[in-house]
Amino acid sequence: MCSNINKKKEVLRERYKKIRKSLNKKELFKASLDICHKIYKTLKPFKFKSIMLYYPLSGEINVKPLFYYFKRKQRFFPRTLKSLLLPIKVKNLKHLKRGKFKIFEPSKNFAKMLIPDIVIVPGLVFDKKGYRLGFGKGYYDKFLKDFMFKVGLALKENFVNELPHDSFDKNVDLIFVKEEKNVNKRYIKRFYYFRCWRRRWSCRKFK
Numbered sequence: 781m782c783s784n785i786n787k788k789k790e791v792l793r794e795r796y797k798k799i800r801k802s803l804n805k806k807e808l809f810k811a812s813l814d815i816c817h818k819i820y821k822t823l824k825p826f827k828f829k830s831i832m833l834y835y836p837l838s839g840e841i842n843v844k845p846l847f848y849y850f851k852r853k854q855r856f857f858p859r860t861l862k863s864l865l866l867p868i869k870v871k872n873l874k875h876l877k878r879g880k881f882k883i884f885e886p887s888k889n890f891a892k893m894l895i896p897d898i899v900i901v902p903g904l905v906f907d908k909k910g911y912r913l914g915f916g917k918g919y920y921d922k923f924l925k926d927f928m929f930k931v932g933l934a935l936k937e938n939f940v941n942e943l944p945h946d947s948f949d950k951n952v953d954l955i956f957v958k959e960e961k962n963v964n965k966r967y968i969k970r971f972y973y974f975r976c977w978r979r980r981w982s983c984r985k986f987k
Contacts (some may be wrong), residue, residue, distance in 0.1 A: 782976065785944045785945070789944055791914060792904075792905065796904040796938055797904065799937050799938060800839035800904065801838075803839050808841070808842075811837075811958045814958060815841060815933055815958055816842075816843060816849065819849075819933075820846065820849040822956075824976060826930075828853070830853055830894065830895075830896040830898070831854075831896055831897065831898040831899075832856035832867050832898070832899045832900060833846055833856070834900060835876060835883055835885065837883065841902075841934075841935070843900050844895050845875060852927070854894065854896070856894070856896045857870050857886050858885060859879065859885045860885065862921065865923040867899075869886075872949060894914075896928065897928070897929060898929045898931060899924065899930050899931065900931050900933065903934070904938060905934070905938040905939070906933075906939055906943075906955055907941060908939075908940075908955075909942070909943070910930075910932060910952040910954075911951045912943070912949075912951070921950050924950040929953050930950070930952040930953050931953070932952035932954070933955070934957045934958070935957070939957055
């Protein structure tokens with residue numbers, strides 16, 4: 781059963797890698813700005829302290845604008861260490877250096893590891909239940925925990941009804957899709973109760 785699921789995943793990975801390569805760069809840039817603005821407007825009312833971003837690969841939604849939108853928050857980027865993903869606090873994007881898999885990540889000189897409240901999770905494709913397919917290395921599935929609020933980003937080209945998944949696959953709590961005009965309030969309320977229950981922080985209820 782597990783091998784069958786893995787085969788399906790590999791087929792889908794190859795398909796969505798090709799789709800990613802075919803995306804128009806200008807349209808992707810515009811979509812990235814729109815999604816980042818939507819994320820900022822949605823999360824701004826909540827008093828979270830930290831957020832983890834990622835450095836975009838070619839064809840990936842660019843979340844670097846969020847680094848400047850949330851300049852008063854603690855901002856993290858992932859750093860790979862063997863089979864682990866480490867959240868490292870970053871104050872300036874110039875401190876990112878090309879690392880493993882040719883992805884820009886924090887350098888050792890500026891390494892300060894903490895646990896972020898919100899994690900922006902990259903993926904080749906997402907489904908409506910929040911499951912995702914990455915490149916198959918399992919870094920994020922090992923890293924993501926229940927007490928983190930996980931956010932996925934997708935275009936209409938890489939957002940589907942359902943993906944094959946295993947018991948160890950982690951789904952995100954909220955997905956922003958470019959073609960959706962509004963974010964589902966049910967998930968925003970979930971964010972509110974999630975935060976108050978897990979951390980007991982003061983939150984402002986989404987209206």
